[in-house]
Amino acid sequence: MGLAKRVIPCLDVDNGRVVKGVRFVDIRDAGDPVEIARRYDQQGADEITFLDITASSDNRRTMVHVVEAMAEQVFIPLTVGGGIRQIEDVRRMLGAGADKVAINTAAVANPEFVQEAAGHFGSQCIVVAIDAKQVKAGESPRWEVFTHGGRRATGIDAVSWALRMTEYGAGEILLTSMDRDGTRDGFDLALVRTVCDAVPIPVIASGGVGNLDHLVDGILQGHADAVLAASIFHFGEYTVGDAKRRMAECGIEVRL
Amino acid sequence: MSTVAVIDYGMGNLRSVCKALEHVAPTARVFLTADPDALVRADRVVFPGQGAIGGCIAELDRLSLRAAVLQAMDNKPFLGICLGLQALYDFSEEGGGTKGLGVLPGRVALFPSERMHDARSGQALKVPHMGWNQVHQVAGHPLWQGIDQDARFYFVHSYYADAGDRGQVMAVTEYGIRFTSAAGRENIFAVQFHPEKSQQAGLKLLENFVSWDGTA
Numbered sequence: 001m002g003l004a005k006r007v008i009p010c011l012d013v014d015n016g017r018v019v020k021g022v023r024f025v026d027i028r029d030a031g032d033p034v035e036i037a038r039r040y041d042q043q044g045a046d047e048i049t050f051l052d053i054t055a056s057s058d059n060r061r062t063m064v065h066v067v068e069a070m071a072e073q074v075f076i077p078l079t080v081g082g083g084i085r086q087i088e089d090v091r092r093m094l095g096a097g098a099d100k101v102a103i104n105t106a107a108v109a110n111p112e113f114v115q116e117a118a119g120h121f122g123s124q125c126i127v128v129a130i131d132a133k134q135v136k137a138g139e140s141p142r143w144e145v146f147t148h149g150g151r152r153a154t155g156i157d158a159v160s161w162a163l164r165m166t167e168y169g170a171g172e173i174l175l176t177s178m179d180r181d182g183t184r185d186g187f188d189l190a191l192v193r194t195v196c197d198a199v200p201i202p203v204i205a206s207g208g209v210g211n212l213d214h215l216v217d218g219i220l221q222g223h224a225d226a227v228l229a230a231s232i233f234h235f236g237e238y239t240v241g242d243a244k245r246r247m248a249e250c251g252i253e254v255r256l
Numbered sequence: 257m258s259t260v261a262v263i264d265y266g267m268g269n270l271r272s273v274c275k276a277l278e279h280v281a282p283t284a285r286v287f288l289t290a291d292p293d294a295l296v297r298a299d300r301v302v303f304p305g306q307g308a309i310g311g312c313i314a315e316l317d318r319l320s321l322r323a324a325v326l327q328a329m330d331n332k333p334f335l336g337i338c339l340g341l342q343a344l345y346d347f348s349e350e351g352g353g354t355k356g357l358g359v360l361p362g363r364v365a366l367f368p369s370e371r372m373h374d375a376r377s378g379q380a381l382k383v384p385h386m387g388w389n390q391v392h393q394v395a396g397h398p399l400w401q402g403i404d405q406d407a408r409f410y411f412v413h414s415y416y417a418d419a420g421d422r423g424q425v426m427a428v429t430e431y432g433i434r435f436t437s438a439a440g441r442e443n444i445f446a447v448q449f450h451p452e453k454s455q456q457a458g459l460k461l462l463e464n465f466v467s468w469d470g471t472a
Binding site for chain 1 (some may be wrong): 269271272275276306308374379380381382384385386387389390406408410411412413414430431452453454455458459
């Protein structure tokens with residue numbers, strides 16, 4: 001017995017409301033992130049991730065209120081990503097009740113920001129989010145870091161980037177395959193495994209989950225420490241409890 | 257009205273700790289404070305913390321809180337969380353070596369990389385130790401009341417406490433090695449995990465703390 005593998009539902013939040021249609025039969029207001037997070041908490045989610053996809057910085061303040069409300073009602077770890085660009089953004093989110101922040105574009109634009117943030121607040125609250133796309137297939141595949149939702153190539157090798165971010169003080173990597181994101185075809189297991197085996201810090205696999213066996217594969221074949229999914233939970237197809245029971249049946253240690 | 261002071265020295269997610277305490281103790285007055293007198297006056301004191309231990313001890317001294325924290329530990333129910341456990345020991349390896357408050361004998365060390373393998377799968381164990389792990393109670397204590405043996409709590413840390421006095425170990429957890437995940441004596445109780453982030457089990461522990469009279 002030991003550390004459990006984590007299941008993390010992810011919510012995209014735009015101006016304080018959940019987007020991408022979350023449908024639970026008995027939730028009155030399907031757009032309220034706190035209400036949905038509570039539901040996932042009751043189902044046994046190990047953590048919750050909010051990705052703020054709000055375009056304007058004015059509306060970003062709304063996210064602070066969402067996080068504050070969440071911290072009053074849900075007592076599991078919360079990660080907030082999206083628009084974390086400076087130390088003040090980190091401070092504001094942690095102050096509102098987030099446990100970790102996910103840094104993506106700002107890390108690519110200014111890697112020292114990760115170092116600075118980890119130095120200020122500790123590695124335990126700094127997650128570096130990496131959006132990776134395969135740029136070379138075959139025997140020795142290669143993945144590159146992309147930004148702006150997978151539209152902009154950076155030329156940076158995803159594996160060496162993950163290692164560099166570890167050296168800079170990241171406490172965890174949130175690894176999303178841009179090839180698989182939204183496809184429901186399962187994780188890019190080669191990517192997940194390559195990164196997980198390369199870095200000494202925990203890795204959350206993300207992008208492509210369409211059924212419960214994909215979660216199992218991410219852990220057993222991908223060696224992920226945690227698995228993140230959105231749509232399979234949002235549409236009420238599966239509960240977090242269903243996911244954990246399936247994982248337990250496959251011999252994976254989970255918190256039930 | 258019972259008062260719970262949460263030491264505010266700028267380290268870690270203090271808001272979560274306060275909200276969780278308010279949730280389990282709606283009639284208590286929970287407040288964040290960096291005022292030494294307020295700590296000494298409070299009925300109970302919580303010492304939370306995340307980040308680096310060097311910064312933690314330095315901030316306590318910068319805010320002239322050390323004496324008040326030690327005084328609070330003399331006689332009132334006192335709960336250390338995460339760094340608030342590690343800081344109670346004599347010494348930590350972190351940051352090239354940091355002297356702790358020396359309230360409990362023992363030292364704090366980095367998870368040893370050569371031991372960090374899963375016994376079953378052989379897979380490498382990641383550091384920080386992050387996520388839900390089992391807490392094996394090795395001593396009966398009022399704070400364990402209503403909490404299952406081997407219940408899971410949320411951890412996030414890279415250093416662990418190696419208690420010098422086995423009689424002060426309240427729980428152990430396995431992660432490559434077996435480490436002290438809860439410790440205490442008399443009116444002091446301290447946990448490596450985050451009860452404020454550990455859902456039902458964590459809330460129960462906090463509820464037990466706010467009704468604890470400080471005797472073991």
